[in-house]
Amino acid sequence: MKSVPFTFEVCIADAILSHYDNHIQRRLSSMKGQFLDQAAYDALLAREDALLYEVYEIKRPEVAGELLHGLSIVHPGKVGDEYYMTKGHFHTVLETAEVYYCLKGQGMMVMETPEGEWAVEPLRPNTVLYVPPRWAHRSVNTSLTEDLVTFFVYPGHAGHDYRTIETQGFRKLVVERDGQPHIVDNPRWLSPEQRS
Numbered sequence: 001m002k003s004v005p006f007t008f009e010v011c012i013a014d015a016i017l018s019h020y021d022n023h024i025q026r027r028l029s030s031m032k033g034q035f036l037d038q039a040a041y042d043a044l045l046a047r048e049d050a051l052l053y054e055v056y057e058i059k060r061p062e063v064a065g066e067l068l069h070g071l072s073i074v075h076p077g078k079v080g081d082e083y084y085m086t087k088g089h090f091h092t093v094l095e096t097a098e099v100y101y102c103l104k105g106q107g108m109m110v111m112e113t114p115e116g117e118w119a120v121e122p123l124r125p126n127t128v129l130y131v132p133p134r135w136a137h138r139s140v141n142t143s144l145t146e147d148l149v150t151f152f153v154y155p156g157h158a159g160h161d162y163r164t165i166e167t168q169g170f171r172k173l174v175v176e177r178d179g180q181p182h183i184v185d186n187p188r189w190l191s192p193e194q195r196s
């Protein structure tokens, strides 16, 4: 792919880019085992394989020096008490960071390191979130009416490790209690000691 300068427009109202190369759609069926309330997950899935989130990617060569970027849109909804969220991942090259710029909606970024440190930061319009190297990240839409739209940028060679999170989960979950988002412990999370 030739590297020449380019521009594109971000239409915030429709949460769409004027140019993108790839459109990924993640449905409920691809999130098996990720939500805590398995019965609620099964019941929802029996009714409909709902669209949880979408990613519009600008393709760049997946090499150091390039920057991969695009839009992530998490739709509103819950599985049991848990808000719709992305799968979440570590970067395969752990020492790579990522920047998220929130364009629309209300949410939280749940993060953790391989050593079990954790952090949850708010995502609100016009906020920039820096995910440092080594931190796994998952975006959660805490609105039940509006999409959560973020623009992301990360190094071309980062890669994605989904398996680790699929196996051990995130340490913290974001759930609705009395109409408000709350951060709670994930009872199924495996600590570094339990994993070995």
Ligand code: F6R
Pocket: 026, 055, 072, 086, 087, 088, 089, 098, 137, 138, 139, 152, 154, 160
């Ligand atoms: C890329 C990145 C985002 C996410 C997107 C969907 O490194 O963090 O572009 O890929 O928000 O989330 P996942 O990839 O966890 O399904």
Ligand code: ZN
Pocket: 089, 091, 098, 137, 154
């Ligand atoms: Zn990432």
